[in-house]
Amino acid sequence: MTDAGEQDPRGTRAATTEADGAAPPVVVGTDGTPTALHAVAWAASEAVLRGRPLRIVHAGPYDVTRELSPGRRRASAVLARAFTVARRHEPRVEAHTQLSGESPVTALVHASADAELLVVGLLSGHPGDRLIPSIAPALTARAHCPVTVVHSDHDLSGAGRPVVVGVEDVDADAAALTVAFADAARHGARLVVVHAQHRAPAAGETLPLDPWRAARPDVPVEVRLVHGGAEEHLLRAARGARSLVLGSAGHNLAARAALGSTSRVLVRLAPCPVTVVRRDLDVTATGAPARSGAVGS
CATH class of the missing domain: 3.40.50.620 (HUPs)
Known part of the structure; x- marks a missing residue:
């Protein structure tokens, strides 16, 4: 017996357990x-x-x-x-x-x-x-x-810790940035944006994040432009984070191969939960997928 509106915890054969038009789970x-x-x-x-x-x-x-x-x-x-x-x-x-x-x-x-x-x-x-x-x-x-x-060894609370997002390219990683800003706002957390490059950053150099800052003015943002490989810097930033957000190239074969480098290592080794957002995913300001119809597999 379950509470009203809840499903028997033994499970059903239904493809989905929520009513049509209900909030996405x-x-x-x-x-x-x-x-x-x-x-x-x-x-x-x-x-x-x-x-x-x-x-x-x-x-x-x-x-x-x-x-x-x-x-x-x-x-x-x-x-x-x-x-x-x-x-x-x-x-x-x-x-x-x-x-x-x-x-x-x-x-x-x-x-x-x-x-x-x-x-x-x-x-x-x-x-x-x-x-x-x-x-x-x-x-x-x-x-x-x-x-x-x-x-299995990740801390479930993450209280007081920032959300970290790795950005290779602002335009390509727009969906990951949107998800990261929404997560930070939802948890009342600071957002750390890490961009690794193969040259030392110039004085005063930053990333063009104005659209996200304007949409989430309540989110404190720290931009870290770092010299060297992304993997090392993101692992270091993740040690004190509540979560790490990464973009990935998509769902085709080439994209899966790309995921096998930095993102795959970070998913396996990061000391906090890791959220991966496909770059071809259209998301709303809340970080949820924007859907206009059925989605195939």
């Missing part, structure tokens, strides 16, 4: 591991902060039409545990669950089609974890919304 994937449950807790807090429902997705080779099969019972237990973790961590969250017979990557890419944010966990060395590390790069390349990767 924060989606989080779970496989029952400590890493995944850590990500569920983080996602629950983020959903409440955004005023969005939380959709918890578990996917695997299940026959979702057979209610009493052993696999279906195990999957229902995974979802029930994640539902409990979400509610205990954030009692105000409107939580829903979804069980899919698709592969985890396919199911989460499909779930991202109407989501505001997709959250996944990534292994950080916990002996009970068995998450496949490749799922995060695959999702950041293919998802239809920003993707946040949460490690």
Whole structure:
């Protein structure tokens, strides 16, 4: 039995658990591991902060039409545990669950089609974890919304810490900048914008951020123009951050290869949650995807 407006934590076969026209959810994937449950807790807090429902997705080779099969019972237990973790961590969250017979990557890419944010966990060395590390790069390349990767040892609060965004090119990384400014405003945080270049910055040199500053005048901004590789400087900035925001090139094969360099390393090694925003993603001022119709996979 669940509260009014909430779904049975054992899950359903529905492609989406929210009513038509409802607010886009924060989606989080779970496989029952400590890493995944850590990500569920983080996602629950983020959903409440955004005023969005939380959709918890578990996917695997299940026959979702057979209610009493052993696999279906195990999957229902995974979802029930994640539902409990979400509610205990954030009692105000409107939580829903979804069980899919698709592969985890396919199911989460499909779930991202109407989501505001997709959250996944990534292994950080916990002996009970068995998450496949490749799922995060695959999702950041293919998802239809920003993707946040949460490690099992990431601090869930981040209170008083800045949001950091890595910028290679202001125009190309416009979506990542919009998401980062929105995140900083939402959390009442300072925003640190890091731009690495192969020459020493000139005196007084900065980045053309006026449109974002004008839209978010309440967000204190620090611009760091640094000389050298982006990876080292962003890892250093992330050590004291609540989150790191990065742009990625897109969902085609070349884009996935590009993600395999700096972004892939940062997703794996950053000491804070990392949000990856595809450069071809159209986002609103709140950092949510701007959608005018159906989205394919």
